[in-house]
Amino acid sequence: MDLSEQEMQYTAKDLAASLDVTTSTLRRWAIALESAHYPFQRNEKGQRIYTEQDIATFKELKKLLGEKMTFADVIQKLTGHNKSMEKKSETEKIMNVTAEELEKLVSRAVKKAVKKEREKLFKQMKKQMKKELEKLKEKN
Incomplete structure (x- = not known):
């Protein structure tokens, strides 16, 4: 399979450099996205492999943070997953x-x-x- 058939994949180091953030910042963002059910591909060593789609997501994340949105709001906006809704459902269980x-x-x-x-x-x-x-x- 040649590269035209396969989607380009990037390492954390490459992606962090292209976003002008540290690899630890990129890791923190990725963990937050994953906790909100954003799926990342992983290599045989279990390391995240970033795709063009992921790059677009991270660029949007950085842009929204630059617009003074809270980190939690940015993650929710990008994933559609709301942590406070999870807490609400726990409260509903207690209330039942x-x-x-x-x-x-x-x-x-x-x-x-x-x-x-x-x-x-x-x-x-x-x-x-x-x-x-x-x-x-x-x-x-």
């Missing part, structure tokens, strides 16, 4: 407790709060009774 489970949780919380308040009240009453006893002793 049954009425019975919720009732038990509330009941435990109320019992705990009542016990705490009762103990506080008893301490105050004990203190007040002690004061009253001291006043009675002084009178006698």
